[in-house]
Amino acid sequence: DIQMTQSPSSLSASVGDRVTITCRASQGIFNYLAWYQQKPGKVPKLLIYAASTLQSGVPSRFSGSGSGTDFTLTISSLQPEDVATYYCQKYNSAPRTFGHGTKVEI
Amino acid sequence: EVQLVESGEGLVQPGGSLRLSCTASGFTFSNYAMHWVRQAPGKGLEYVSAVNHNGGTYYVDSVKGRFTISRDNSKNTLFLQMGSLRTEDMGVYYCARGSDSGGNAPLDYWGQGTLVTVSS
Numbered sequence: 001d002i003q004m005t006q007s008p009s010s011l012s013a014s015v016g017d018r019v020t021i022t023c024r025a026s027q028g029i030f031n032y033l034a035w036y037q038q039k040p041g042k043v044p045k046l047l048i049y050a051a052s053t054l055q056s057g058v059p060s061r062f063s064g065s066g067s068g069t070d071f072t073l074t075i076s077s078l079q080p081e082d083v084a085t086y087y088c089q090k091y092n093s094a095p096r097t098f099g100h101g102t103k104v105e106i
Numbered sequence: 107e108v109q110l111v112e113s114g115e116g117l118v119q120p121g122g123s124l125r126l127s128c129t130a131s132g133f134t135f136s137n138y139a140m141h142w143v144r145q146a147p148g149k150g151l152e153y154v155s156a157v158n159h160n161g162g163t164y165y166v167d168s169v170k171g172r173f174t175i176s177r178d179n180s181k182n183t184l185f186l187q188m189g190s191l192r193t194e195d196m197g198v199y200y201c202a203r204g205s206d207s208g209g210n211a212p213l214d215y216w217g218q219g220t221l222v223t224v225s226s
Contacts, residue, residue, distance in 0.1 A: 034212035036151070043200065043219060044143075044151060049212040087151050091210055094156075094164045096141075101150040 002027045004090055006099035013106065019075040021102045023088035028068045032092030035064055035073045038101075039084045047086075048073065080106060108132040110201050110217035117223040122191050128184040128201030128217055136179040139204035141213055142186050144222075146197040154199070155186065159207035169195075188222070196224045 003026040013019050023033065031051035036044040046055045048064035051071055061076045075082055083106055088099040114126035128140070139158040145151055155175040156164045163175050174187040184201050199220050202213035 032210065036213075038151075043216045044202075044213075045216070046212055046214050049205070049214075055214065085150075089151075089153070089212070091212055093210065095166055096153045096156070096209070098143075098151040098153060 001095055002029065002090060002097065004088055004097050004099040006086075006088055006102050008102060009100065010103040010105065013078050013104070015078055015080060015106060017078045019078050019082075019104060021073040021086055021104075023066075023071045023073070023099050025069045025071075025090055029090045029092045031067050032090055033064075033066065033071045034089045034091060035062075036087045036089065036098075037082075037084045038087065039081075044087065075104075078104070078106065082106075108203065108215045110203065110215055112199065112201055112217045112220035115220040115222070117225065118191055119226050120192060120224055122224075123187070123189045124191065124222060126186040126188065126199055126201075126220055126222070128186075130182045130184065130203070133203070135177075135182040137207055139207060139209050139211065140177060140184045141202045141204060141209075142175065142184075143200045143202055143213070143216075144195075144197045145200070145219075146194070149197070156204070156209050157184070158204075158209050162209070164209060191222075191224045193224050196222055198222075 033051045035048040038044040141156045142154040203215040205211040205214040
């Protein structure tokens with residue numbers, strides 16, 4: 001099975017900082033990569049799919065890039081409401097594994 | 107408006123059974139793959155099972171032979187029949203919609219989750 005490795009597992013940054021989270025697949029998955037945001041006590045929310053396509057309604061400070069095995073989620077200017085855990089997920093084939101998550105704090 | 111509402115929350119002893127339901131509204135249920143994702147207390151998301159629009163199913167290895175996913179398109183409802191439950195099955199179970207009919211699509215809508223507790 002393809003493993004999804006996220007880094008870092010947690011980070012602390014200041015409001016306005018640029019934040020980057022990486023997700024690495026153990027084998028190539030083309031661009032079948034999604035990013036989800038889960039705020040504390042809330043339901044996960046789809047942010048980005050196809051590695052770089054922003055889901056409708058998601059603020060433009062979020063962006064995604066990558067293809068194959070290496071992917072990145074970037075928050076261009078961190079806001080207080082971005083405090084959450086972020087997960088990547090591969091969906092090219094079963095199992096549609098999630099990464100272990102990156103907790104973002106301010 | 108797309109809505110997914112789970113039910114079936116409960117406390118069950120190890121080895122017991124529980125059936126979760128997810129009632130969908132706001133979209134043509136039969137056209138979409140549906141998924142179950144779980145989250146143990148304080149842990150990350152774990153993909154559990156899926157059923158595509160024509161009934162094809164998938165299970166993560168840890169639940170194969172114990173869980174059965176099914177759907178009733180006439181009632182816009184997704185089910186997860188869970189048996190031989192273990193303490194490691196405990197957590198919040200989310201139903202989620204795949205963004206197309208097959209399984210290879212992101213999960214664009216999620217239910218609020220339902221809690222499964224496995225304890226003696």
